[in-house]
Amino acid sequence: MWRLCYTAVFLRQMKIIMKYVLRTAWLLGWLLLATGQSAQAENRLLSLGTGGVTGVYYPAGGAICRLVNLTRQQHGIRCAVESTRGSVANLERVRSGELDLGIAESYWLFHAYHGSERFQPAGSDTKLRTLLTLYPEYFTLLARSDSAIRSFDDLRGKRVSIGKPGSGQRATLETLLRKKGWRLADFSEALELEPAEQASALCDGRIDVMIYTVGHPSGATKEATRECGSRLVEVADDDVAAVVEQNPYYRWVSIPGGLYDGNPQDTRTFGMSAVFFASSELPEPAAYAIVKAVFEQFDRFRRLHPAFARLEPGHMVKGPYAAPLHPGAERYFRESGLLN
Ligand code: GLU
Numbered sequence: 001m002w003r004l005c006y007t008a009v010f011l012r013q014m015k016i017i018m019k020y021v022l023r024t025a026w027l028l029g030w031l032l033l034a035t036g037q038s039a040q041a042e043n044r045l046l047s048l049g050t051g052g053v054t055g056v057y058y059p060a061g062g063a064i065c066r067l068v069n070l071t072r073q074q075h076g077i078r079c080a081v082e083s084t085r086g087s088v089a090n091l092e093r094v095r096s097g098e099l100d101l102g103i104a105e106s107y108w109l110f111h112a113y114h115g116s117e118r119f120q121p122a123g124s125d126t127k128l129r130t131l132l133t134l135y136p137e138y139f140t141l142l143a144r145s146d147s148a149i150r151s152f153d154d155l156r157g158k159r160v161s162i163g164k165p166g167s168g169q170r171a172t173l174e175t176l177l178r179k180k181g182w183r184l185a186d187f188s189e190a191l192e193l194e195p196a197e198q199a200s201a202l203c204d205g206r207i208d209v210m211i212y213t214v215g216h217p218s219g220a221t222k223e224a225t226r227e228c229g230s231r232l233v234e235v236a237d238d239d240v241a242a243v244v245e246q247n248p249y250y251r252w253v254s255i256p257g258g259l260y261d262g263n264p265q266d267t268r269t270f271g272m273s274a275v276f277f278a279s280s281e282l283p284e285p286a287a288y289a290i291v292k293a294v295f296e297q298f299d300r301f302r303r304l305h306p307a308f309a310r311l312e313p314g315h316m317v318k319g320p321y322a323a324p325l326h327p328g329a330e331r332y333f334r335e336s337g338l339l340n
Contacts, residue, residue, distance in 0.1 A: 044286070045078045049090035049102040051167070052195030053083055054223065056215035056307045057103045057274065060134055063304035064276065067293040075289035085166030086195070088118070092166070094279050095125045101282070101290075105137055105168045105213060106273040107249040110322035118171055127280045129326035132291055132316045134274040135215045135307050138253050139172060141269070142210045142221065144202060145229040145262070149209060152176070152235050158208040159189040161198045169195075169213040179239045195220060203228035215274060215307040217259055225260040232260065232267040244270045249322055278326055287328025295336060313338055 048065055051057035058081065065079035072078060082099065084090055090102030091112040104112070111117040115124030143149035149158065162184065163170035170192075177183065184190040193201055198210035199220045210230075212220055224230040232255055244250045253271035257264045278287060294301055295313055302308045317333045319325070325333075333339035 043072070043076045043078050045080060046100040046282075046286070046290075047098075048079060048081050049084045049093055049099040050081050051084060051086045051103070052220075054196045054199070054219035055086075055212070056135070056137075056218050056305065057086065058083055059305045060215075060274070060276075060308070061101075061103060063301055063308070064290070064294060066304070067297045067301060068290055070297070071289070071293045075286070075293075077286055077289060079290075085164045087168035088171050089166030091119075091125070091128070091277075092122075094128070094277070095122070097279075097281070101131070101276070101278050103134065103274055103276055105172075105249075106133070106275050106322040107247060108168060108171060109275050109277055110249050113323040117175070128323040129278050129280050129282070129287070129329075130321045130323050131276045131278055131287060131326055131329045132294065133318070134276055134316070135311060136253055136271050137168075137213050137215050137274050138255055138271040139169070139235055139269050140212045140214055140216075140221060140255065141233040141235055142202060142212070142224050142230045143233050144205070144208055145231055147208050149231075149233055151233065152180075152237060152240065154233075155209055156182070156186050157188050159191070159206070160187045161193040161201060161207045161210045162187070162190045163211060164192050164194060167195065167213075169211045172213055173211055176240065176243060179243050199223035199227065199230075202230055209233070213271075216255055217306050221260055225262055229262045232263050234267055235269040240270055248320070249273075275322060277323060280326070282326065282328070284326075284328040284331070287326040288332045289328075291329045291332045292336075295332070295338065 048061045050061035061081040065081050068077055068079040087104035087108045090099065090104050091108060093099040094102045109128065112119045112125050113128045115122065149155065162173055191207055195212060198212065201207045202210050202224050210224065214220065244252060249272050250270050252268065254266040254268050257266045298313060302311055317338045
């Protein structure tokens with residue numbers, strides 16, 4: 001009988017204990033949720049505009065975001081990449097506030113900042129700020145192996161992929177065409193292909209030439225040379241020389257021979273730098289944390305893409321800047337001794 005009593009008392013005690021356990025768990029749950037929510041409120045999501053997935057902007061942006069996200073505990077920033085049409089689109093979308101960060105060709109960053117060239121109608125965007133300089137980009141012409149194209153002038157009457165509006169290559173091609181006094185109608189066909197579509201279009205015989213302003217080695221160039229033996233074409237005539245000489249952000253470059261299948265010779269062309277940029281609206285501590293994440297994990301960064309293999313931090317922080325340096329980036333460069 002009193003065994004039954006004991007069991008009843010035991011059960012009641014258990015019930016009381018369980019009630020406390022459950023109440024504590026419930027309270028703890030709320031506490032965790034509440035702290036989680038406040039941590040989330042501090043976590044700012046920054047979007048980084050890149051380019052097509054077979055270019056180098058996209059993996060470069062991915063590498064930067066990865067390093068930023070790895071150190072999130074220190075600064076609370078979350079970084080996400082977005083595939084875009086390229087330089088011009090990134091500059092426009094950072095201006096409109098749609099993107100926080102972007103990568104652009106130095107030449108177009110300069111003109112967006114000053115409101116010159118194709119940015120004249122929009123006016124100057126004096127909020128643009130340089131975070132760091134990435135790697136060299138090359139105005140790259142790739143022709144089908146069975147074509148007789150040996151120079152830019154041989155493009156007259158050919159089927160050319162001119163790039164989507166918003167891409168750096170389309171904008172640069174238009175500058176070059178103006179210099180030459182050509183129009184798009186001088187090509188037999190001018191196709192506005194996405195960067196990632198170009199290599200297969202070239203190999204399928206839908207176009208004779210693809211144009212891409214890109215770092216090397218790049219996925220698209222690898223695809224076009226490996227899949228169907230496409231040839232890199234020199235871009236170094238007198239009109240190009242005049243464009244290069246008039247613009248401090250252009251320079252002569254050579255795509256090294258042997259980098260791609262079937263292209264053992266160096267290919268001379270013109271190029272510029274890829275620049276990682278933001279707006280002055282990006283808070284100073286955020287810019288500081290982002291460049292710090294890259295430079296304090298630099299060996300890791302260099303290993304994330306073959307186009308970064310030869311990068312030197314000293315070169316990446318130096319001017320001349322196409323847009324002024326962001327104060328947060330400058331503070332880190334000076335504190336770390338990268339800039340005197
Ligand atoms: N330079 C190209 C552009 O501005 C993008 C190159 C890339 O995606 O790597 O559109």
